[in-house]
Amino acid sequence: MPIQTLPTSPFHDQRPGTSGLRKKVTVFAQKHYLENFVQALFDVLPDASGLTLVVGGDGRYYNRVAVQTILRMAAAKGYARVLVGQGGILSTPAVSAVIRAYGASGGIVLSASHNPGGPDGDFGIKYNIGNGGPAPEKVTEAIFARSKELHEIRISDGADIALDVLGDTLLDGMQVSVIDSVATYAELMRTLFDFDAIRKLFASGFRLRYDAMNAVGGPYAKAILEGELGAPAGSVVNAVPLEDFGGLHPDPNPVNAEDLIGHMFAPDAPDMGAASDGDADRNMVVGRNFVVSPSDSLAVLAAHAKLVPGYAKGLAGVARSMPTSTAADRVAKSLGIPCFETPTGWKFFGNLLDADKVTLCGEESYGTGSNHVREKDGLWAVLFWINLVAASGKTVEALVRELWTEHGRCVYSRHDYEAIPTDKADTLMAGLRASLSSLPGTTVGGCAIALADDFAYTDPVDGSVSQKQGVRVILTDGSRVVFRLSGTGTEGATLRVYLERHEPDASRHDMEAQTALKPLVDLAETLAHIRALTGMEQPSVMT
Numbered sequence: 001m002p003i004q005t006l007p008t009s010p011f012h013d014q015r016p017g018t019s020g021l022r023k024k025v026t027v028f029a030q031k032h033y034l035e036n037f038v039q040a041l042f043d044v045l046p047d048a049s050g051l052t053l054v055v056g057g058d059g060r061y062y063n064r065v066a067v068q069t070i071l072r073m074a075a076a077k078g079y080a081r082v083l084v085g086q087g088g089i090l091s092t093p094a095v096s097a098v099i100r101a102y103g104a105s106g107g108i109v110l111s112a113s114h115n116p117g118g119p120d121g122d123f124g125i126k127y128n129i130g131n132g133g134p135a136p137e138k139v140t141e142a143i144f145a146r147s148k149e150l151h152e153i154r155i156s157d158g159a160d161i162a163l164d165v166l167g168d169t170l171l172d173g174m175q176v177s178v179i180d181s182v183a184t185y186a187e188l189m190r191t192l193f194d195f196d197a198i199r200k201l202f203a204s205g206f207r208l209r210y211d212a213m214n215a216v217g218g219p220y221a222k223a224i225l226e227g228e229l230g231a232p233a234g235s236v237v238n239a240v241p242l243e244d245f246g247g248l249h250p251d252p253n254p255v256n257a258e259d260l261i262g263h264m265f266a267p268d269a270p271d272m273g274a275a276s277d278g279d280a281d282r283n284m285v286v287g288r289n290f291v292v293s294p295s296d297s298l299a300v301l302a303a304h305a306k307l308v309p310g311y312a313k314g315l316a317g318v319a320r321s322m323p324t325s326t327a328a329d330r331v332a333k334s335l336g337i338p339c340f341e342t343p344t345g346w347k348f349f350g351n352l353l354d355a356d357k358v359t360l361c362g363e364e365s366y367g368t369g370s371n372h373v374r375e376k377d378g379l380w381a382v383l384f385w386i387n388l389v390a391a392s393g394k395t396v397e398a399l400v401r402e403l404w405t406e407h408g409r410c411v412y413s414r415h416d417y418e419a420i421p422t423d424k425a426d427t428l429m430a431g432l433r434a435s436l437s438s439l440p441g442t443t444v445g446g447c448a449i450a451l452a453d454d455f456a457y458t459d460p461v462d463g464s465v466s467q468k469q470g471v472r473v474i475l476t477d478g479s480r481v482v483f484r485l486s487g488t489g490t491e492g493a494t495l496r497v498y499l500e501r502h503e504p505d506a507s508r509h510d511m512e513a514q515t516a517l518k519p520l521v522d523l524a525e526t527l528a529h530i531r532a533l534t535g536m537e538q539p540s541v542m543t
């Protein structure tokens with residue numbers, strides 16, 4: 001029997017963050033570290049006989065090693081079949097699409113998303129369930145509990161699978177199918193968007209620059225935009241997934257995608273720019289001389305969804321994470337549909353989508369998606385925007401300005417303080433939490449505070465409660481400051497401060513965001529003592 005049971009010692013640091021387990025490659029490379037997590041996962045899942053599993057990742061350093069290990073462990077677990085993307089490559093939305101299209105019981109996504117890659121970079125692993133979405137907290141907590149106590153792993157000693165060759169192989173009785181990484185996903189996109197209208201738009205001279213940031217979005221964007229929709233060759237740049245992303249930080253925001261911003265603000269700028277992240281679930285959309293905020297992007301898609309074939313019947317509702325601006329709420333109200341406010345983390349949208357309570361969802365962290373899969377989806381958002389441009393005849397900028405004219409502008413910014421010592425970050429959050437009950441009804445630095453709380457969420461579908469999801473301070477005019485610690489970093493703690501102010505006056509819509517938000521920045525400092533506690537004079541990143 002080639003399945004072996006190997007003795008091991010448990011690891012105690014495998015608590016999943018906002019989106020699975022993310023650590024430095026050097027941590028994952030420890031003996032049996034990856035195996036410990038995978039065994040813990042397999043131990044909490046039911047018997048796998050007759051079941052199909054999907055495996056794929058964003059191609060970053062360690063992806064191939066991890067895929068081979070997981071295949072051997074899946075054989076030992078007794079899966080009937082594993083579908084793996086060619087070269088071990090599947091974007092996160094593609095994993096979701098493949099799980100759903102093939103009726104798989106779940107999938108393993110290998111990615112640290114927008115975090116840098118390479119031997120000194122980050123790696124990550126998460127489990128998605130049969131609906132195609134990230135496992136809910138009760139599953140991730142069970143995996144964590146098991147990871148701290150297991151003493152043996154079960155693994156086949158079969159040979160490596162040729163990951164670059166499409167087709168089927170047997171591994172200890174388990175069928176391994178290496179599938180085209182793009183095909184299932186592309187097929188799904190054809191059902192949602194008006195490909196003919198988009199083809200005509202490109203044929204008429206519409207110019208796009210899509211920066212895949214040397215990450216997994218490249219093959220998808222190239223095949224669909226250039227291969228199928230007629231975008232001129234070279235529209236997709238940095239299109240080959242590299243193990244270290246060519247040294248880029250594949251996080252599509254104006255700071256990390258500065259090359260794209262440079263092109264979009266140049267005299268000969270294309271009509272539209274876009275970028276996606278390491279695993280291609282995030283997106284940034286840029287017009288000519290005009291950056292679209294993720295919160296506005298969700299609102300625009302919701303407002304015009306009926307122009308897109310896949311959403312022509314209208315939306316059941318929309319959802320946004322709590323720190324995301326309230327622009328989508330305003331659009332939802334005018335459409336007469338509900339808008340749900342969830343904690344940060346795509347997994348919180350899963351139940352709402354499954355229960356058909358919402359059709360579109362989005363987050364300030366450059367994530368937008370719909371009920372077509374159960375992950376956010378970068379290229380999908382870009383196709384949605386291009387379809388809107390084609391169907392409305394309006395530019396990206398005109399679509400956003402129309403939103404502001406109709407609903408006012410939600411001026412928005414996020415300030416990140418990275419790599420803070422964890423104890424200092426915890427002290428800061430504890431101090432804020434301790435002050436909450438005394439704030440409502442007071443005026444601090446000219447800001448009249450209406451509400452201050454620690455966001456808690458009761459899932460409207462299964463009633464599960466998630467506490468302590470971020471401190472929010474809401475002013476009497478609806479302006480907000482939100483504080484939370486990132487759940488995706490791998491070095492110390494990252495404090496995120498989210499600032500939002502609603503500006504109904506059109507003559508002030510072009511005000512520079514940091515200037516417009518200055519009173520809220522000052523309020524954040526007064527309430528949280530960020531400078532004193534972190535020793536940082538400025539945020540590391542402002543988007």
Ligand code: G16
Binds near residue numbers: 112344363486
């Ligand atoms: C993950 C989740 C997102 C969430 C983000 C928050 O993104 O999938 O839903 O918005 O984390 O990150 P943080 O906790 O750092 O603010 P990704 O793209 O890293 O999977």
